[in-house]
Amino acid sequence: MRTDTGQIVHLADYRPTDFVLERVDLTFELDPTNTKVEARLIFHRREGVDPSVPLVLDGDELTLSGLLIDQSEAPASRYDATPESLTIRDLPAETPFEVTVTTFINPEANSQLMGLYRTSGVYCTQCEAEGFRRITYFPDRPDVLAPYTITIIADKAANPVMLSNGNFLGGGDYDEGRHFAAWFDPHPKPAYLFALVAGDLGVVEDTFTTMSGRDVKLRIYVEHGKEPRAAYAMDALKRSMKWDEERFGREYDLDIFMIVAVSDFNMGAMENKGLNVFNDKYVLADPETATDQDYANIEAIIAHEYFHNWTGNRITCRDWFQLCLKEGLTVYRDHEFSADQRSRAVKRVAEVRHLKSEQFPEDAGPLAHPVRPTKYREINNFYTTTVYEKGSEVTRMIATLLGSKDFKAGMDLYFERHDGQAVTVEDYLKCFEDASGRDLEQFSLWYHQAGTPLVTASSSYDQKKGTFTLSLEQMLPATPGQSNKEPMHIPLSLALILDNGQIAAPTAVKGGEMTGDVLHLTERKQTFTFSGISSRPVLSLNRSFSAPINLHFDQTPADLAHIARHDTDLFARWQALTDLAMPNLMQAARDAREGREITCDPALTAALLEAAGDEALEPAFRAQVLTLPSEADIARELGGNNDPDAIHAGRHAILSAIAREGNKTFLRLFDEMKIAGPYAPDAASAGKRALRNSALAYLTYAEGTPARAAQAFAAADNMTDVAQALTLLAHRFPDSAEAQGALDTFLKRFDGNALVIDKWFSIQATIPGAGALARVKALMENPRFVSTNPNRVRSLIGTFAFGNPTGFNRPDGEGYRFLAEQILSIDPKNPQLAARILTSMRSWRSLEPQRADHARSALATIERAETLSTDVRDIVERMLKG
Template identity: 45%
Template sequence: MRTNQPKTIHLSEYKVPAYLVDTVDLRFELFDEGARVHSTLSVRRNPESAEGSAPLALDGDSLKLERVAVNGDDLAVGDYEETGGQLIIAKVPAQFELAIVTWVEPQNNTRLEGLYKSSGMFCTQCEAEGFRCITYFPDRPDVMARYRTRIEADKSACPVLLSNGNDVEKGDLDNGRHFVTWEDPFPKPSYLFALVAGDLVEKQDTFKTCSGRDIDLRIYVEPRNATKCDHAMDSLKLAMRWDEDTYGREYDLDIFMIVAVDDFNMGAMENKGLNIFNSSCVLATQQTATDLAFQRIESIVAHEYFHNWSGNRVTCRDWFQLSLKEGFTVFRDSTFSADVGSPTVKRIENVTLLRTAQFAEDAGPMAHPVRPASYMEITNFYTLTIYEKGAEVVRMIHTLLGPDLFRKGSDLYFERHDGQAVTTDDFVKAMEDASGRDLTQFRLWYEQAGTPVLKVSDAYDAEQNIYRLTIQQSIPDTPGQTDKKPQHIPFALGLLGANGEALPLCFEPGQDARNAPTERVLELTEASHTFEFHGVAQAPVPSLLRHFSAPVRVAYPWTREQLVFLMSHDPDGFNRWDAGQRLAVDVIQSQVGSSDATDIEPRLVEAYRALLNDTGVDQALVAKMLQLPSEAYLIELADSPDVAAIHRTREQVLHHLATSLREELVACYHRNSGGGTYELTSESIARRSLKNNALAWLLMTNDETGRDLALAQLRDADNMTDRMGALRALVNSDYAAERSQALADFYDQFQDDPQVVEQWFSVQSSSDRAGQLPQIHALLTHPAFDWKNPNKIRSVVGVFAGQNLAAFHNPDGSGYAFLADQVYRLDDSNPQIAARLVSPLTRWKKFAPAYSSLMRTALERIRDKPGLSDDLYEVVYKSLEG
C-alpha cells in the first residue's frame, strides 16, 4: 500500500517563474533505438519575480542526461543536481545560454506523453506536462518562447518531418539521413510544442483568408488512410471561414497541418500550426464512419483550429486556468456546430452530456470548480467540468451580454492579451470592460463547485390576471465547499396559453402587451426571487429554462398533462424535447418495481404516436425525442438506485411503447428509407437517425418484421450509419443467432480498418445481451485488441463500465472486480488512461450498501497496488477519503 501522498499544488501558492526563456533551439536525432535531443535555451531572470537569487530549476521526467553547459562551458556533476524530477543549477548568471543534451526512448514510451512511437511513427503529446519527458525545461504555461526545431532521421523510414511553424530549411545528410528545420515566429508555452516523423502521405489544399493570404493546408496520414481525409479538410476550411466571419480571427502562419495518429490518449491536440489528432477524430468515409462520427470530426477539427486564438495566441497562465482555453473553445465549437447543423439537436446533445455525466461529476468525490483551487495531477482535471461546464459559463456570459457585446468583449480580450498567458479573471474583465456590465457575482461560477438547484413554484391570481413565479436557488455541498453563495443565473422562460399561444410577458401593470416580449431572460442573483407577470388572462403553462440557459437542475411540479402539452406546443425545440424526457422519466420511475405493463401511462404512448405522425415537425428533433432517457441518466436521478430494476423497467416501457406503436414505427421507417445518394446534409442525417431509431424500437418487439428490416438494411446499406444502425439493433435484440452471424460477417468485412473495428468492439461492449463478462473477456483476447492502444481499451473496458450498466453493476460485484483488474494492469503502462477508466467506481457512495461495499472493495484493491501512479492515486484517494 502506498503511504506517501503526491504533492498537492494550490492556486493560492502561484508565483511567477523565477526565469524566463526567450528562445528555444532544438535538434532531434531520431534513431530506431531512441532519440537524442539537443536543447539550447536563451534564459534570463524574470524581473517580476521576487526570487532574484533563486537557483535554476528545470522539470524533467524519465530522461537520461548527457550534457549540461552554461554559455558554452560544460558543467561538472557537482555543478548541478538531478532530484525529484528536476534538474537544479544553483548558480547561473542573470542572462545566459543553456545547452542540454538528453536521451529518450520513444519506442518504449507506453504512457504516450512526451515523445513516443505510434505504428512506427514518432510523435509527441506535450499537454499538460509532456515536454519535460523530452528535455529539461521550465515546463509551465507561463514560460513562453519562440521555437526553432531541426529534425534529423532516416529518410526511408521517416520521409516526413514536421514541427511547429513554417519549414525554413531542409536537406540530405550522410548515411541516408535527412533533416528539416521549422521555425515558429510566435511565442508559445512548451505544452504546444509538437513533432511528427514517419512515412506519411499528404492531403493538400489551400485557404484564402479574409485579407487575401493563401494558407497551405495539409493533412498527413498513413498510406492506408489516404482516401479518408476529405471530410476533415472540408471541416477545416469551414471552421476557418466561420472564425473569420463570427470572431474576426484570421489564421496567422503560412501553413496549417493535421496528423492522424492511432495511439493517442486524447481526442486531439492544438499544437501551434501542427495539430495531432487521434485517428478516430480525423479519418472518415461514408463506408467507414457514421453520421455521428462525421459530425464529431467536424466539431473536433473546428475546436482544435479555434484554439489557435483561444488557447495559443492567448494561453493560460497556469493549469488552474485550463477552462480559460477549453471552456471558451468548447463554446466556440458548439456554436459553430449549431450554425452548420441543427441548433436544437446540438443543444440537446450538449445538455444530455451535462445532465448525465457532468452533473454526476459535480455530485461525486472529484467535484471541483471550473477553476480548481488545487490538484495533485493536472491530467485528472481534463474533465467535463473544465470543458462542458466551462463552456456553459461562457454561454451564460453570451446570454447576459447579447451577441454584439459578447463579440466586442472577445475582440478586446484577444487584442489586450495577444501573446500573453492569462487567467479567467482577465477573460471576464474584458467582457466587463467591453459591455459595461458588472460581472463580480458571476465570477462565482468559476469558484464554486456543484450544480445549482432551482426550486420553482407559481401561483395564478385570476382576479388580477397576475401570474407569480418564485425561484429559489441552492447549491449542494461538495468536497471542501459548504455554505455557498447565490450565483448570477440567466433564466430564460416563456408562458403558453391553452391553445399553445405564446403569452406576452409584462412586468408592469397596464403595459402594452402588443410590445411585450413572449420570452424573457430573468437574472437570478438572490437566494429567492418572485417575479410578477401582469395581464395574464388565463392560467399559463410555464416553459422554464428555455435553451437550457444555465447548467442547473430545475425542480417544478409539472403534471403529466402539462408535459404532454409542452411536447406538442412549446416553440422552444429544446424544451419540447425536455418535456418528453421529463414525462418518460416520470413514467419509468413510477413503474420501477412493477411488472404490469398495463399500468404504463397511456398518454406517453399517445404523445409518441402524435410525434411519429407529425411530419411537419423538425425530423432531427423527432429523432432525438424518440430516444428514452438513458439508464445512466435515470441512475443519476435516483437515490440509492437499483440498477437492475431501472434497467428492467426501462426495457419494459420501451417494449410497451414499441409494441403499441408498431404500425407507426414501420411507417416511419419506410418513410425515411431510400433517398438516393448518401449526403451529409442536416435533412439526410435527420432522416437516417429517425429511421434507425424506429428500427431499434421495432427490434424491441421481437417482431420478425423488425428483424427482417434490420437484416435487409445490414445487407444493402451503402453507408456505415445504416450498417451500424442495423447491427446495433440486432445486437440489442433477442435474436441470438442473427446477432452472432451479423457480428461475424461485419468483422470479416472490416477487420483491416482499425477505426471500424473499434466500433465493432463498442457495439458489443455496450449491449447487455452481447456484452456480459464472458464476452467482454473474450474481446480482450481478440486478435484485434491491443493493450497499447487507448481507443481499443476505451471501446471495450470503458464502454462496458460506462454504458453497459446492468452488466457492470451485477449484484455479485464481478463487474467492479473486472474494472479493477484492468485499471490495475493499465496503471503500469498508461496511468492517464487508468485514472480515467476508474471513474465509474468513484461514485460508490451513491449506491445502496449491497453495491457500494463491493465498489469500495474494488477501489481499495487498486489503492493497495504497489507502485500506484500519482494519476490513479489522486482519483482513488479522493473517492475513498472524500
C-alpha cells in the same frame, strides 16, 4: 507549480518564474530507442529576483547527458540533476545567458504516450499537460512563452516526412542516409503546445485564402492508402477557418496549417500551434466505415482544435487552474460552429444530453470540483467534463446575460487586450465587464463553486388581477472541500404560453431583473410577478437550457404536453417530453424492483407519437424526441439505492409499450425516411437516417423478433445503418443465429480496419445482462485486441465499464473486480488511460448496498496496490474519501 511527485498544487501558491525564457532552439536526432535531444535555451533573470536564486528545470524520467552554460561545459559544482529536475546555480544576475541541455530518450519504450513516443513507425509527441519535461529539462508550465526553432535529423528512408510547429525554414541531406528539416514558430508559446512528427506518411493538400487575402497551405497527414478518408476532415477544416473569420473575426496567422492522424493517442486531438495531432478516429471517414455521428464528431473536433489557435494558443493559460479558459471557451465555440453547420436545436439537445449524463454525475459525486479548481494533485485528472462542458455552459451564460452585441464586444476586447499572453479567468471576465459595463462578480461564482444548482419553482395565477406569480429558490449542495455555498447568478430563459399556444408579453415584471426573456435569479429566494396576463399561462422555464441546473417544478402531464406542442423553443419542447417520460421511467424501475406490473402512461405515448409524426419538425429532432432518457439518466434522477437490473427492465417495458401502441407510426416512418441514392453525410440526410433507425428500434420492440433488424443489416449500404442494425440484433437478440451471423459478417467484412473493429468490440461490450463479463473476457483473448492501443482498450474495457450498466454492475461484484484487475494492469503502461477508465466508478455510492459494498471493495483493492501512478492514486483516493 510542479506535480512530478504527486504533491498537492494550490492556486494560491502561484508566482511568476524567477527567470524569463527568451528563446528555444531544439535539435532532435531521431532514433527509435536512443533519440538525442539538444535544447538551447536563452534566459534572463526576472527583475528584482535575488542573484543567488538558482534556475530549476522540470524533468520526468530524464538522464542528463550534457550541460553547457554560455557554450562552456558546466562544472558539476554548479548543478544538481535528478530524473525529475535540473537545478543550476551561479548564473548571471543581469544579462541574458544560454543553457544547452542534452538528453537521450527512448521513444519506442514510451508506453505512456506522453512526451516523444513512436507508434507504428511514426514519431509523435503529446506534451499537454506536462509531457515536454519527458523530452528535456525545461520550465514546463503554461506561463513560460517563447518562440521556437526546431531542427529534426532522421533516417531519410524511414522518415521522409519531418514536421514541427510554425513555418518551414528548409531542409536537405545531412549525412549518409539521413536528412534534416528546420521549422520556426514566431509566435511565443508554452512547451505544452510543442509538436514533432516524423515518419512515412501520405498527405492530402489544399489551400485556404484568409480574409486578408493570404494563401495558407493545408495538409492532413495519414497512413499511406488512407488519404481519401481524410477528405471530409479537410472540408471541415476549411469551413472552420471561414466560420472563425466571420463569427469571431479570427484569421489564421502562419503560412501552413497541418494535421497528423495517428492510431495510438491518449486524447481525441491536440491543438499544437500549426501542427495538430489527432487520434485517427477523428480524421478518417468514408460512408462504408464511418457513421453519421463519426462525421459529426470529425467536424466538431477539427473545428475545436483549429479554434484553439486563438483561444488557447495565441492567448493561453497562466497556470493549469485556468484550463477552462481555453477548453471551456473553445468547446463553446465548437458548439456554436456545429449549431450553425447543422441544426441548432438538435445540437443543443445533444449537448445537454451529454452534460447531464457525464458532467452532472461528476458534480454530484466524489470527483466534483469547480470549473476553476483551487488545487490538484495530478493535472491530467482535471481534463474533465466539468472543465470542458460546464466551462462551455458558463461562457454560454455570459452570452445570455450580456446579449450578442456586448458578448461580441467582450470577445473582441479579450483578443485585442491579451494576444500573446498567459491569462486568468479574472482577465477573461474583466473584458466582458469593461465592454458591457455589467458587474460579473456574483456570476464568477460559477467558476469557483462546484456542484449543480437545484432551482425549485412554484407558481400561481390570479385571474382577477391578470398576474402570474413565480417563486424560485436556489440551493447548491455541498461538494468535497466546499460545504457552504453562496447564491449564484442564474439566468433563466422563460415563456408564458397561453391556452391558444401564443406566448404572453407581460406589461410589467416585479421582483427582480428581467432582460428580454431572461429572468435573473440572484438570491436564494425570489418571487417575480408578471402583469397583463390575460389567461392562465403554462410556464416554460430554463428554455434552451439557459443555465446548467437541476430544476424541480411540478407540472401536470397536460402542461408538459402543452409546452411540447406549442413552445417556439424546440429544446424546451424536447425537455417537456423528457420531463413527461422521466417519472414514468422512474416508477417503472421501482415497479420492476418490487415485482409489480409496469404500466406506461397513455399521455406519454400520445405526446411522443404526436411529435414523431409532426412533419413540421425536422427528422433529426424527431429522432431525439423518440430517444428516451437512458438507464444512466434514470439512475441519476432516482438519486440512490439504485438497482441497474430493475432500471433496465423498467425502461425495456416502457419502450415495448410505446412500440406496440405506435406500431403503425413507426412502420410509416421506417418507410418514409428511406433515402434513395448514394450516401451523403449532410445534416438533413443524417436526420432522416436517425429517425428511420429510431423507428427500426421501436419495431424490434413491438415485433419481438430479429427478422426486421436482420433484413436491415443485410440491406444497409452505409456504416450508420449497418452499425444500428447490428447493435439492435446483438443487444436485443444476443443468442440468436441472426445476431451471431451479423457479428461474423461484420468482422469478416471489416477485418483489418482498426476503427471499424473498435465498433465491433464496443457493440459487444454493451450487450446487456449477466453474460456481458464473460463476453468481454473472451474478446480480450481475441488476437485483434491490442492492449497497448488506447482506442482498442477504450472500445472494449472502457465501453463495458461506462456503457453497460447491467453487465458491469453485476450483483455479485465480479464486474468491479474485473475492472480493478484491468486498472492495475493498464496503470504501469499508461496511467492516463487507467485513470480515465477508473472514473467509470464515480457514482458507486448511488448503488444499492450490496453492489456498493462490492464496488468499495474493488476500489480498496486498487488503493492497496504497492505501486500506483499519481493519476490513479488521485482518482481512487478521492472516490473512496468523497
